[in-house]
Amino acid sequence: MAVYKRGGKKGVAFVCDFVVAGQRVNQTIPGVCNLRAAKAAEARMRTEVAARINASGTLVKMSLEVAIERYVVERLMPRSKPAAVASHLIYLGMIRNYFGPSRPVSAINNAACAE
Incomplete structure (x- = not known):
């Protein structure tokens, strides 16, 4: 389906x-x-x-940087007011800085938050 x-x-x-x-x-x-x-x-x-499939045929995990960029473009910008977008971008930047932009989204879990 x-x-x-x-x-x-x-x-x-x-x-x-x-x-x-x-x-x-x-x-x-x-x-x-x-x-x-x-x-x-x-x-x-x-x-x-x-x-995102590499030469060995496995799926490369999406990085946090790419996920945040997609979220901003596809969800946040079309649906939010400019003031809300600005505050969300501040928080998303803090999240990106804490975990690192190259960390896979799938690696962010409770243990990663407790680090």
Whole structure:
């Protein structure tokens, strides 16, 4: 199942679900309102994930820097007021400085926060 529609309390959302290099991707697609746009976004997500596969065929983990950048561009900027964006950027910068920009997002857990 690649793209499907899910309804909830906050309305309808589209979700993509696929496997690349043994890694399952199941993610809500932000900012789409019809199936055609959802399928196009799913194709972009597949190419992004495929680009992160290295020569040995394993998926390279996403770094914190890339995750923060994607969050700001895809979620924060379109939905927030400029004052809120500025304060979020301060906090995100503090998080990036604490953990380091090259740390994989999957390595951030309770033990890493307790360091």
